[in-house]
Each structure stands twice: as C-alpha cells, then as structure tokens.
Amino acid sequence: MKLFPVVCCLLLFACSKPGDPADPDPGPGPGPGPGPDNGNKELTITSVSPESAEAGILVIKGTGFNATASQNLVSIGPHTTVVENATTTQLDITMPASLPQGDHDITIRANSKTVTKTKAFHRIGWLVSNFAGTGVWDQTDGPAATASFRWPSGLIMDNAGNLFVTDLHKIRKITPQGVVSTVAGGNASGFRDGDAANARFNTLNALVMDANRNIYVADEMNHVIRRISATGVVSTVAGKSEEFGYVDGIGTDARFAMPYGLALNAGGTHLYVGDHMNHRIRRIELANSKVTTVAGDGQNAHRDGNGLTAGIPSPGGITFDSDGNLYIAEKGAGYVRKMTPNGDVTTIGGNLSANTAPTNIVIDKDKNTYVAYSGTAKIKKYTPAGVETNFAGNNFGTGEEDGDAQVIFFQRPEGMVLQQDAQGKMTFYVCDALRKKIKKITKE
Template sequence: MLKVKFNCFFWLFLLIVSCEKETVLKEPVIFTLSSDSGFIGSQLIITGSNFGSDKNKISVSFDQIEGKVDSVAVNKLFIRIPEKLTVGAKLISVSLVDKRSNPAIFNILKSYQVSTVAGSGLFGTKDGNGLQASFSQPEELTMDKKGNLFIADNFVIRKIDINGNVSLYAGSSTYGHGDGATGIAKFNQRISGISMDDADNLYVADYRFIRKVDLNGNVTTLCGAMNASIFSALLGITLVDNSLFVVDIGQIKSVDLSGTIKVFTGDGSFSSVDGPTESAKVIPFKITTDNQKNLIFTEFSLGSKIRRSTTSNVSTLISKESLKLNGGLTIDREGNIYTVNGDTIIKIDNQGQIELVAGSVAGYQDGFGNEAKFFKPTGLFVDGSNNIYVCDTFNNRIRKIAPIN
C-alpha cells in the first residue's frame, strides 16, 4: 500500500515538473502609450500585458532602433526614447524572447540638446574661458559673421569668441553715460537691446540713448537725451537696411544712421489695436526683423501677443492668454519664430503652430531640451545652423540649444 502511494506521488511530481517545463510564453500585447508623441531622451510608459518581470529579457524597438528599458512594473514598461531617431512617426513593438507584440504608432518630435557656453553661475564680471567666467544677469545677445557672441551684460558689452573666451568688449566698471574706448565708456544700468550691422558695428539700446560700438570697442552716442524728451525708456532694438527700429513705451520709432528719429507706429498709449501703421496702437516689448524685412515684436502687458508691422499695416500673428512672452525673440532662415515663454523657449512655425524647444520648470540643468532648465531667460539669437543662443539671465549663464534630429 505504501509502495502504491509512493508511486502515485512520484508520478504526480513528474507531471507537475513536466507541466512547468512546457509553460508557453504568450505574445506581449500593447494596450496604450502614455503619450502619442515625445522627444528623444524622454521617458515613455507602455501599458499592456505579458511583459514578464525581467527587464533584461524585454526589448522595445522604434522602427528597428532599440530603446532602453528603464524598468518593468505590473503590465507596464518604462522606456527611454533612443537618440538615433529622426523626426516623424515610428512603429513601436515589444519583444519577449522570440515573441513580438502588436505595433503601436509613436511620433518623434524635433529634439534639442541644451549646453552651457559660458558662465559659472556666480554673479560677477570675471573674464575667462567658458565656465570660468561670470556674468551679471545678461539680457541680450547677437553674433558677428565670425561666430563671436556679444552679450549685453548689465551695463557692459561682453564678447565670447569662437574658443569660448569671455572678455570685456565695451563699457567700464561703473555705469552712467560717457563715450570712449573700452574701459572708459559708460552705459546706463540694464542695457535692453543690441543689434549688429553688416560691418559688425553694434547698436545699443541704452535707456534713453542709442549708442554705437565700432569694431575696436569704441562707443559713441547716436542720439538721445538724459530726460524723456526724445525717448521714454528703450526696451529693444533691431536693424533693417540702414534704419534702426527701437521699442519705446507704447511706440516703435525709426532712427536713421545719422540720428534722425521718427515715430514708425504707435501713439504711446497703453493699447493694442491692429490697423494701418500710422494709426495702429502697440505696447511692444522685444523686437526683431523677419526675412521680408518686416518688424516682429512681442507684447505681454495686455495679454501675450506676437505682432507684425509692415510699412503699411500692423497685424497680430499670435494671441494666447496662456503664454507668457516675457523675453526676447529671434527668427531663423525659414521664418520660424523662437521666443521666451516663462522659463521655456518655444517655436512658432509659419502656420502658427507652437511647440516646446527647451525648458521646463525654473532652475539650471543641461541635457535634452524638454528636461533642461532655465531661470528667467531673456535674449535669444539663432545662427545659420539653427543653434539658439540664450541669455539665461538669473542663472548668470549663456546657454546653447542645438537641434539633434
């Protein structure tokens, strides 16, 4: 009898073991994605079934390019989107050993990499290479034909050469008003705009003055006065052919290179109304020029707007209460507008579509665009390769946003 029981248990044990060995893996199934689009380097969560629990046995591909599996939870995969992907729709599939899931469509967005060009983060005026230098809340910047950057840094102009060396270009250690060479000339506190002509001369919006800085860093005054008889308070400047256009309170004024000043649009009132250039009402903040030599400017006092002024008409391109257009703007060769929106940089294409370029919450962090952090960025400049340079004002740094796909 005992022998019979033993044989029964023995054969039952073998049956259980053989059943375990014959367990068949089921095909993984994708139910949903945490988002239908995303940036390179960001995390994607895939919800489904039959993923198992060992991330080393799972692989996820985006059109044959494998993503990194960060972790596996119950019916969830946490995936890092791979860097080699180009912009556009991709087919995602999950593989477990030799079993492959149903496909899902995921759209790769234009992605960017943010790095620090110069600045230690400390408030100061120390010259040096790259991260050894310090800035004093830089606000505006531009670039010459050789790739040198020029920074409006409080009441001086700093230069960053193509090797990353930071030096004083114009102005001196004290603020005020005075013409002269580097180390002698003075600017008022908080230079609000700089623009460069074809000969690489700089024009500076300096409170109630427009100043010119030649190739040797010598500063002269083009026009202006200490009182508000000519300008109330300049906020921005751009150059079109041989005319400067400056943002004054409630107006845009034109200034030729001999210093003759005319009102271009706006009457100085606190109002924003489209219409003929001579009668339109504007509250401009920052200004630039598009490829057709029209003026493009931001407003944020009565709601965030981007507006355009031709020689005959002022119109509104974008008006969104959800935006906070409190910084500079720049335009690339294709006509895309890049502007500051709070602590982020956004792009507005020719169809008016808005997308995030870089930034998230306030802070300081390099990395992929959507993970990077800025703290009150202001001035922007885009070069011929669509690299965007940023005055990261409260971080006392100059940052670079480079397209990577």
C-alpha cells in the first residue's frame, strides 16, 4: 500500500468533532446480511484516516464490518461511497468527489446493523467549485448563484478582481462579490458600433483590457476586432464586418477570418490576434490600426520555423509571458506553440492523438503553462522543461463537476484566468462553455 503524501490529491482529511463518542451505540437498520463470523460483533467506528492509504481512499477502522466489501453500505452525508476493500475491522472507501468541507455523518450498514459517526472533513489539494451560473441557457444578470449564461468563452480579470466574460453576443462582468451585469451587446447577433447597450456583436471570443480600461474583443463571426472604451463606446479597430478574408492593411482595409485569440504586448502598444481560419498570427499597431502578419504561412499544417515560414493551424487563445514570448493554443493540430520575440516558433507540448482542441493558455510566475483543452475537457500543465501533467478534469463527461480537480468533469473548458498573489497563491477561473458556468479552482 502506497503512503499518502500530505500535499497530494486526496480529497479530505477527517477528524472527530470534540465530544464525539468513540463508539456510538449501534442502532437497528436495514443492511446486508451477516457474513461468516461477523454477525454477532458490535458495529462501531473507531477511527477515520487518510494517513496510510492510496490517494482518494479513506480508511475507516472499527468492529463488526463484513469481510465481503459489497456487503458493507457506506455513505458520507448524501453520498453513497464505493467500498474497495474490507475486513471485519477496516473498510477502504473511495471518497465522493463533490463532498464539501464541513461536518458530515458517516453511516455504515453491515450485518443487519447500522452505525453513524459525525466527522469534520477538510479538503486538501486543487478543488473545483462553481463561481457563477446556474447552467440554464439564458443571460440573466444578478447574484452569481442565480445569474445565467449562454456560452461563456473568453475571460479576463482587471486589477480590482472583476471578471469580464464574453457570452455569445454579449460581454458580461462579475464583481469579486459575485454580482453579474452586462457591459455591452444584446441577445441577438448583429453588427453595430456606438454606445455599449445598443452595440451588436456576433459570437465573441477572447478579450483583453489595456491600462486605460479599454476592452478589445475578437468578434469572430463578424471577422473584426472591436474596442469598448472605458466610457462605454464600441468601435471597430480592424477588419470589415462580415467580410471574411486575409489582407494586411490599415483599419477596415484589413481582413480577418474568424479571429479567436488576443494578447497585448507588455507596453500595451500592439495587439496580437490568433487569426483562426487564416492560420496566422496578426499584429495590430493600436496607434494607427495597422495590421501586419508576424507568423504563419496560411497553411493548415503544423510546422516549426521562423515567422512566416511556420505552420500554425487554426490558432486559438494566445498569451505573453514576462519575457515577451507568445504562447499559442494551436486548435487545429492540438499542439501548444511558443514564439520568441525574434519570431522563432517551436512546439512545447500536446498532440492531436492525446489532446484535442487547446483553446486557452495561462502562465504562472514560475513559467508553468496551463492549457485548456476543449476537446478532451481537461486542463494540462507544462513545466518549463516541457513535462506534461493533468491539472484538472477527468475527460469529457457529465459526472461530478465540483470537488477534486483530478476527478471532476468539465464539458468544454474555454477561457481561463490565473490570479496569483505576491505569496504565489493561485486561483484559476475557467469558462465551462457547455455547462454555461464559470468554475473556480483553488488549492487547500
């Protein structure tokens, strides 16, 4: 049996509440029938511990258990657990992924007897919880617990901790206190510049904010880049509405094909665009709206190289690190790419067979890269040395959505934000587009 490391991914520590009796009186109750040499033993719980078990396993010790695992029914709070191994004095159970912190009753039914013991549980490791959204397809503003979204995809955070979310044809805002409001756009698709409330968009993706609180957003199906000023005025920065194409040029003379990812350089003077269907990285000089192509040969083929000789199939989300390297989620081929300031494009991880449709990237202070893969519904972590591990998500599914990050199921992780304080504590926010929710990942 493998020793359990304290900082790994086991869900919960359990400890007795002050004043709990060590051996509660057994009460009558339904349960599996008696097994050999078990039926006359008193059913008790004497200890609950994770200290010497495999990750994800809770060890319950006591008396009167059934030596056949399936003949013990164990529940923690409202959750029925799986008994992996059993003796008459020990049960090894798999913890429910979504069990919250706090006091919960452990109830065991064995040999026609029932015993219950209350324990205080404390989670450790990376944990996923719901931050905003009910899962209902709607766009209701209000408290995060009752607000609704249609297709949350792009996500950023300002210096005050406000989140901004692209939600189909709208931009929404979530305050640190969990209040959701609409910043710009309407329920229906369209194209209109002007005041934010009357402006219209058509399927929004990534967004960024500059130092003056101007928001830039990729208006994918209008094939343009839009700006929402700090005073709430929407204008077109580059591209022409509903004109799909590839042209470098100034402002509306330029053409894009379903722009997806956006990233500002450190000085805030240039906006980089993952031009999805043109298979290129474009750059906009914000002072004059001049658009140029900086990487990608326009072919739907993966290839390392410099600048325009590199192949970047269907770039998605993009982001800069502190050294000025641009990281690219290559949706078309399933890779994660890195472009240096001198234009060299290399591959740092991912592949089509194992990881599909990387959508967005965030980077921590130690240069670890976290990539949301919408195709496999996982978030992967890449170290600076290129070592890949699974950070969150257990493949695509409709199972538990809150709890241990290694166990829960996303449905389509898209936009992602990393908040990291001076002490290095990290909090992730993730748009789960298909669930129509914003999820939060924290470490306990």
